[in-house]
Amino acid sequence: MNSDRTPEEIAAERIVSDPGFAQRRLNEDLIAVAELGRTGSQIDPRTDAVALSEAIRMAADQIGFASPVEAATQAKRRLIELPVVERKSGSAIHAYHEAASATMRDGVLSLDDLLSDGTRVLGFQRQGQEAELVSISLSARIRVEPDGQVHLDSFGWPESPQHPIHSFNGSAGDHLTRAVADLYDPGMPLDRAMIMLLGATRSWPTDTDTRQERTRIAELVTLRRGELNGYVRQAETYALASASSGWYPACLYRSALENLFEAFLGSVSLSLVDMEDIEAIDEELRKGLPEAEAAVSTAVPLGIPPHHWWWGTATQ
Structure with a gap:
């Protein structure tokens, strides 16, 4: 690991x-x-x-x-x-x-x-x-x-979704607890922990002190650095396909990465992921998403932050 x-x-x-x-x-x-x-x-x-x-x-x-x-x-x-x-x-x-x-x-x-x-x-x-x-x-x-x-x-996944492919249930704490357990489990694919972390922060109370949880997540993700870079490569694959059938997975993976960087890793991201790879993904999204077929705003998962611009670019 x-x-x-x-x-x-x-x-x-x-x-x-x-x-x-x-x-x-x-x-x-x-x-x-x-x-x-x-x-x-x-x-x-x-x-x-x-x-x-x-x-x-x-x-x-x-x-x-x-x-x-x-x-x-x-x-x-x-x-x-x-x-x-x-x-x-x-x-x-x-x-x-x-x-x-x-x-x-x-x-x-x-x-x-x-x-x-x-x-x-x-x-x-x-x-x-x-x-x-x-x-x-x-x-x-x-x-x-x-x-x-x-x-x-x-x-x-539906290739032309009219509604979110992923729907989150339960509380932010439920998602965070599940994400931690998944990260501890070497047999659990990283992509599930990533979607659980996205589910946690989309409904995280703003007045909650989460420093301890964030530190633990950062430590666990660091131990799975190779898988994280594999996740980045998968995000790039989706970004390259975003003009045809891949707009939803491209946006989802990019949001999961941004959520991890912003909410949990902070500056640690720079030592785990080559940010030039993230910039390359964003460039592909800027080129491909405006051409995405059948991309509709009703398919954006609830609670996605407004500054995750890729969803808006796909559905404008």
């Missing part, structure tokens, strides 16, 4: 030192996808919405992506969007697809579009939970082709 080397850096070193590593890993991923047994389903796209959605629910465990490579790629890329408890069900590929099935099976029908070529696109949404303190909207989009073939088109 004290190493500054991130999982991404370790993986890169392995690829350089072992040219066959990437191909072996891909083969392992494709085997894992095949083991899911998602052989697909056949449904008449002309079926009415009620019957069609019911057929999809019944076939949820059989529906997968059209390409096994896409199935593996999407699972690895978007697993971090799931609540932590849903990420731990077997391998990343298994956990991701199991959560997708739960969304198709238990979610609310939120979309039913008929495309010009006869393809039906249906969307299902459900709420996941982080420690009963943060509700997370999850969305599965399914394509029913004109020939009846059914494929998973995407799964994860």
Whole structure:
């Protein structure tokens, strides 16, 4: 936990030192996808919405992506969007697809579009939970082709949210207590502690003496410096995609970082994170967010500080 080397850096070193590593890993991923047994389903796209959605629910465990490579790629890329408890069900590929099935099976029908070529696109949404303190909207989009073939088109956070993907429940103290426990737990991903810290400060009483809590958080985050820099890199990845489908995650990650710097780390931030990386993220946000598609102000989480300008830039 004290190493500054991130999982991404370790993986890169392995690829350089072992040219066959990437191909072996891909083969392992494709085997894992095949083991899911998602052989697909056949449904008449002309079926009415009620019957069609019911057929999809019944076939949820059989529906997968059209390409096994896409199935593996999407699972690895978007697993971090799931609540932590849903990420731990077997391998990343298994956990991701199991959560997708739960969304198709238990979610609310939120979309039913008929495309010009006869393809039906249906969307299902459900709420996941982080420690009963943060509700997370999850969305599965399914394509029913004109020939009846059914494929998973995407799964994860809604790509064009009309409401906040993250909704905070409980008190500031509840969120802070959970964040501290998460930071102490080496098996808990840093991103959950970051969202809990954001939930704590958005409703923190201004007359509360929080110096002790802030000091403890700073010490714990310092011990996870490598993961923090991995979080910064993920924020940059989202910022680069902010003009297309990534405006909400780009803003969320940037707010979580700003909240950590302002409320907990203070000047310690300068020794943990290269601020030139943060400036580069902001530059990408300034370029990409004005072009963001379907960015609406109703999707901004409640309590986000006004000076977190990236949300306004996306939704203006």
